[in-house]
Amino acid sequence: xxxxxxxxxxxxxxxxxxxxxxxxxxxxxxxxxxxxxxxxxxxxxxxxxxxxxxxxxxxxxxxxxxxxxxxxxxxxxxxxxxxxxxxxxxxxxxxxxxxxxxxxxxxx
Numbered sequence: 001x002x003x004x005x006x007x008x009x010x011x012x013x014x015x016x017x018x019x020x021x022x023x024x025x026x027x028x029x030x031x032x033x034x035x036x037x038x039x040x041x042x043x044x045x046x047x048x049x050x051x052x053x054x055x056x057x058x059x060x061x062x063x064x065x066x067x068x069x070x071x072x073x074x075x076x077x078x079x080x081x082x083x084x085x086x087x088x089x090x091x092x093x094x095x096x097x098x099x100x101x102x103x104x105x106x107x108x
Contacts, residue, residue, distance in 0.1 A: 008036040008073035011043035011053075018044065028074055038069035 001019040004010070009020040018040045025033045042063045046053035052060055055071065064071055084101040091098070 009040045011040045035070045
């Protein structure tokens with residue numbers, strides 16, 4: 001799923017599908033992706049068995065240790081967002097200045 005931004009993958013409870021972030025394969029390689037698949041399969045199996053499948057559950061943590069899956073994935077490199085330009089507006093009546101990131105219609 002190319003829409004995943006910061007997570008390595010996710011397990012969908014209703015459909016039992018597993019979605020993976022392909023950025024992890026390109027940035028961190030095959031070994032990291034295998035760890036993510038193991039992690040998501042732990043969610044899958046525990047959910048189907050009716051056991052604790054959430055990150056905080058003891059069943060989940062013990063199964064992760066048994067299969068050698070990471071609890072969290074390695075973070076991706078941050079993409080730099082262009083910073084917004086700060087605009088300065090000045091009131092013609094009183095002279096007070098306003099700093100705004102969003103553009104304002106001064107004709108109103």
